[in-house]
Amino acid sequence: MAEHLLTVRGLTKRFGSNTVLKDISFQVERGEVIVVIGPSGCGKSTLLRCINALEPIEGGEVLLENDVVNPGGKNLIELRQKIGMVFQSYDLFPHLTVLKNITLAPMKAQKRKKAEVEAEAMALLERVGLKDKAQSYPRELSGGQKQRVAIVRALCVHPELLLFDEVTAALDPEMVREVLDVMLNLAATGKTMIIVTHEMRFARAIADRVLFLDGGDIVEEAPPERFFTAPETERAKRFLETFEFKSVKARPATP
Amino acid sequence: MPDLGLEVLFKGQNMVRLLGGLGVALKISLIAVGVSIPLGILLGILMAGKNRVVKAILRVYLEIIRIMPQLVLLFIFFFGTTRIFGWDLSGELAAIIVFILWGTAEMSDLVRGALISIPKHQYESGEALGLSGRQIYFFIVVPQAVRQLIPLSINLVTRMIKTTSLILMIGVVEVLKVAQQIIEANRMVSPNAAFGVYLAVLVLYFIACWPISMLAGYLEKKWR
Numbered sequence: 136m137a138e139h140l141l142t143v144r145g146l147t148k149r150f151g152s153n154t155v156l157k158d159i160s161f162q163v164e165r166g167e168v169i170v171v172i173g174p175s176g177c178g179k180s181t182l183l184r185c186i187n188a189l190e191p192i193e194g195g196e197v198l199l200e201n202d203v204v205n206p207g208g209k210n211l212i213e214l215r216q217k218i219g220m221v222f223q224s225y226d227l228f229p230h231l232t233v234l235k236n237i238t239l240a241p242m243k244a245q246k247r248k249k250a251e252v253e254a255e256a257m258a259l260l261e262r263v264g265l266k267d268k269a270q271s272y273p274r275e276l277s278g279g280q281k282q283r284v285a286i287v288r289a290l291c292v293h294p295e296l297l298l299f300d301e302v303t304a305a306l307d308p309e310m311v312r313e314v315l316d317v318m319l320n321l322a323a324t325g326k327t328m329i330i331v332t333h334e335m336r337f338a339r340a341i342a343d344r345v346l347f348l349d350g351g352d353i354v355e356e357a358p359p360e361r362f363f364t365a366p367e368t369e370r371a372k373r374f375l376e377t378f379e380f381k382s383v384k385a386r387p388a389t390p
Numbered sequence: 391m392p393d394l395g396l397e398v399l400f401k402g403q404n405m406v407r408l409l410g411g412l413g414v415a416l417k418i419s420l421i422a423v424g425v426s427i428p429l430g431i432l433l434g435i436l437m438a439g440k441n442r443v444v445k446a447i448l449r450v451y452l453e454i455i456r457i458m459p460q461l462v463l464l465f466i467f468f469f470g471t472t473r474i475f476g477w478d479l480s481g482e483l484a485a486i487i488v489f490i491l492w493g494t495a496e497m498s499d500l501v502r503g504a505l506i507s508i509p510k511h512q513y514e515s516g517e518a519l520g521l522s523g524r525q526i527y528f529f530i531v532v533p534q535a536v537r538q539l540i541p542l543s544i545n546l547v548t549r550m551i552k553t554t555s556l557i558l559m560i561g562v563v564e565v566l567k568v569a570q571q572i573i574e575a576n577r578m579v580s581p582n583a584a585f586g587v588y589l590a591v592l593v594l595y596f597i598a599c600w601p602i603s604m605l606a607g608y609l610e611k612k613w614r
């Protein structure tokens with residue numbers, strides 16, 4: 136039997152009278168990479184935020200293994216340490232060096248030893264090519280470097296599940312690749328991840344399963360090959376077409 | 391060279407008296423600063439907090455103190471309290487009370503501003519990393535707020551020192567009062583004493599405030 140790390144069951148989320156997520160259910164196995172895609176405003180960020188209880192929910196439940204993840208719930212702090220999250224805007228702590236950004240939570244929240252945490256942080260920084268930036272401040276880094284630090288910061292807490300919310304959306308095109316490579320690397324080492332992205336080719340390469348979200352529902356759920364080549368629903372087809380461009384130039388007929 | 395009336399400064403004890411006056415002004419402002427900063431921090435934390443009633447009360451306090459010219463506050467505490475309550479406050483004590491009320495109000499507003507300027511995302515990053523609310527406050531929010539606050543509160547201190555020049559109006563013998571006394575006493579012998587003596591007062595205030603302003607500027611640059 137597959138071992139389910141995360142179970143989302145009947146999740147409903149409203150902002151006032153606006154129901155953003157309607158009765159969402161899905162499960163994530165250990166080691167699985169889920170990519171969530173869908174049009175802007177369909178609730179992707181909200182879904183990730185509900186999964187680690189940054190938003191209160193109006194119905195349903197989120198389970199990490201057998202524990203309920205719930206704002207104000209018991210063990211929330213411990214559960215959040217098992218769920219890492221990386222945001223679009225990096226959100227590094229500006230008053231701390233790169234190294235201190237990474238070691239803060241392991242040392243304060245998990246009470247781990249400084250030497251051990253710093254050694255791990257340096258090893259992770261080396262893996263993402265930023266060992267020489269350990270003593271820099273976030274303001275001295277490029278967007279792509281900041282985002283790699285943010286990923287390392289999340290990793291150093293040893294999460295069992297990683298959530299990525301459009302982590303390359305704020306980056307210049309030439310920096311996107313360096314961040315995506317880090318994520319591909321994590322997938323290759325068997326990390327369990329839920330990734331929200333607009334990078335379709337990346338989605339196809341990294342996903343074990345695609346969730347297509349529209350209007351607060353999971354409209355389609357499929358392996359990437361099938362989703363990207365033969366989507367079943369009309370809405371998914373239309374969404375994927377928005378990423379295609381037809382040539383508008385009349386080509387001379389070849390003689 | 392025109393007669394600047396500077397010779398008056400070196401007559402008898404005049405320079406020493408001026409310095410003594412500066413000492414009184416500095417003493418009053420330092421006592422007021424010493425009390426206002428911790429009190430202001432406390433009130434500022436409450437103003438950035440969640441309790442609406444507490445926030446509304448503090449807001450009213452802040453607005454009243456802000457709207458009133460400091461001179462009016464000084465008059466109320468010096469003359470008004472004698473009239474109404476029959477208290478006989480010394481000028482210095484009245485001045486200290488007014489400066490504490492004013493400094494606390496200004497400081498609390500600076501603290502509130504610094505605390506609410508920390509973006510929501512900073513809290514959420516901390517939460518997502520599994521830090522507790524208290525850890526987020528002490529390791530993420532407070533250090534960032536303090537960096538913003540230090541230059542601002544140093545500027546407040548210089549403003550408080552400068553504003554002590556008003557307390558001569560309630561009979562406290564501080565620099566400006568001493569200056570007037572010296573000018574008055576020498577009106578016959580050196581009619582131009584006013585220029586020289588006030589120049590000396592200017593220099594004294596400058597010497598008291600300039601290093602503090604420099605420090606504020608330095609810290610601002612260092613933490614930008």
Ligand SMILES: Nc1ncnc2c1ncn2[C@@H]1O[C@H](COP(=O)(O)OP(=O)(O)OP(=O)(O)O)[C@@H](O)[C@H]1O
Nearest residue numbers: 150153155173174175176177178179180181182301
């Ligand atoms: N804090 C909030 N208060 C009120 N409404 C909100 C809030 N956050 C999100 N919403 C609404 O919820 C809906 C879903 O937002 P969400 O940010 O989850 O979309 P998204 O799929 O991540 O979009 P995008 O691709 O643009 O990031 C939107 O209609 C948005 O206006």
Ligand SMILES: [Mg+2]
Nearest residue numbers: 179180181301
């Ligand atoms: Mg979003």
